[in-house]
Structure formats: structure tokens, C-alpha cells
Amino acid sequence: MTDPAALRDKALEIHRLLCTVHGCPVAYFHSLDPLSELVSSLLSHRTRNAASGAAFKALRRRWPDWEAVRDAPVAEVEETIAGVTWPEQKAPRIQAVLRRITERVGTLSLDLLTGMPVPEARAWLEELPGVGPKTSAAVLSFSTLRQAALPVDSHHHRVAVRTGLIPASLAVGPSHAVLAAQLPADWDAQQLYDNHEVMMLHGQRCCYHHAPACDRCVLLRLCPTGQVLRPPEAERESA
Numbered sequence: 001m002t003d004p005a006a007l008r009d010k011a012l013e014i015h016r017l018l019c020t021v022h023g024c025p026v027a028y029f030h031s032l033d034p035l036s037e038l039v040s041s042l043l044s045h046r047t048r049n050a051a052s053g054a055a056f057k058a059l060r061r062r063w064p065d066w067e068a069v070r071d072a073p074v075a076e077v078e079e080t081i082a083g084v085t086w087p088e089q090k091a092p093r094i095q096a097v098l099r100r101i102t103e104r105v106g107t108l109s110l111d112l113l114t115g116m117p118v119p120e121a122r123a124w125l126e127e128l129p130g131v132g133p134k135t136s137a138a139v140l141s142f143s144t145l146r147q148a149a150l151p152v153d154s155h156h157h158r159v160a161v162r163t164g165l166i167p168a169s170l171a172v173g174p175s176h177a178v179l180a181a182q183l184p185a186d187w188d189a190q191q192l193y194d195n196h197e198v199m200m201l202h203g204q205r206c207c208y209h210h211a212p213a214c215d216r217c218v219l220l221r222l223c224p225t226g227q228v229l230r231p232p233e234a235e236r237e238s239a
């Protein structure tokens with residue numbers, strides 16, 4: 001299916017069905033300021049939530065503020081976040097990002113994003129080293145800014161591919177713009193957050209990477225992958 005109008009209808013129906021399962025509106029999972037959210041997001045890349053959350057708390061415990069993290073010996077930062085994936089890359093990256101923000105703003109703060117139009121704020125963030133669409137959307141959506149931006153993580157992306165919203169060849173980065181364009185342009189921050197959350201939760205709890213549970217999936221009738229993995233009863237009986 002490549003008809004844009006049909007894809008928009010399908011995206012809305014998937015959203016509606018998943019909201020019936022997971023309950024919308026979904027509560028925001030934390031209330032971090034934008035700078036803290038950015039650090040949290042950089043820690044979370046390819047890392048389980050529990051490990052990145054523990055690393056974030058360890059940074060907060062060890063240093064009084066982000067200026068002190070920025071200026072700390074990199075080996076100490078790496079040691080503090082040792083539980084995440086690739087701490088040897090993330091420690092210098094986080095410090096580089098904190099230094100770059102300080103250079104651009106004149107102080108270590110992301111307060112300038114408050115009230116900035118979302119496209120402009122995302123472009124500003126994506127000029128930082130190692131910050132792509134997922135991180136910029138996470139900072140705007142998950143932080144206390146509560147802006148209308150759609151993050152796409154690997155679970156969300158997998159569900160979108162399997163249900164045919166995007167082709168498998170479209171990587172997570174470029175999928176952000178395509179998936180956001182399938183949703184109503186007037187959706188507010190909560191609705192976009194809900195969409196990300198229910199797609200992610202569906203990937204975590206039903207559409208598993210290995211052996212998706214198509215038998216109990218509310219999206220089965222809409223999902224070309226599920227139709228192949230779990231054909232309708234009549235087809236199974238005649239096979």
C-alpha cells in the first residue's frame with residue numbers, strides 16, 4: 001500500500017486500536033528539564049531503560065550539575081556510566097554536546113528552546129554532535145517542554161514496518177518525517193506522545209522482535225506481516 005491517503009487512514013486506525021489496548025492519554029513517564037532530557041536520551045541509545053536510568057542517576061549523584069559533568073575528567077564520566085552500551089563513546093560525546101551548547105548559548109542551558117517553533121528547535125538540536133531526529137524529538141516531547149514532536153525508537157519502527165506504514169528499507173532516522181506526516185497536522189503534543197508510546201509498547205509487549213504474538217494482536221487484520229505469519233483461520237484449515 002503506497003497511497004498516502006490510505007496510509008494516513010491506516011496510521012489513524014492503528015493508533016485508535018492501540019489506544020484501546022494501552023489507554024490514551026498515556027501518562028508522561030518523567031518530567032526532566034530539556035538539558036537533562038538530552039543527556040538522558042544520549043545515554044539511552046541502544047541501552048535498556050533500566051541501565052540508562054541508572055547511569056543518569058549516577059551522574060546526578062556524582063556531580064552537582066551539568067557544568068561539573070561537562071568539565072569532569074572524561075575517564076570519570078565513562079566510569080560513572082559504565083552500565084550503558086558504549087560508555088567509552090558516550091562519555092566524550094555527552095561532554096562534547098555540553099561544551100557545544102555552552103559555546104552556542106553562552107551558558108549551559110536549553111531554555112532558549114522554550115517557545116521556539118518545533119521545526120526550528122529540532123534543527124537547532126540536530127546541529128549538536130551525535131543528535132539526530134530521535135533525540136531531538138525526545139527532548140522536545142519527553143521533557144518539560146512537552147512539545148509536539150514524534151520520536152521513533154526501534155520498537156515503534158518495527159511495528160511501523162511490519163504493519164506496512166513504512167518500507168523495511170526506510171531506516172529509523174528518515175522514518176521520523178514519514179511517520180509524522182501520516183498523522184494529523186493539528187495533533188497536539190499529547191497525541192503525538194501517545195502515538196509513540198502505544199507503538200513502542202506494542203513492540204515491547206506483543207510485536208516482539210523474535211516471534212511476534214500475532215495470534216493475540218489487535219492489528220492482525222491490518223497487518224500484512226501478521227497475515228503471512230498467522231493467516232486467517234479459513235486459509236489455515238485449507239492449507
Ligand code: SF4
Nearest residue numbers: 207212214217223226
Ligand atoms: S499482527 Fe503480528 S507482525 Fe503484525 S503488528 Fe501484530 S504482532 Fe506485529
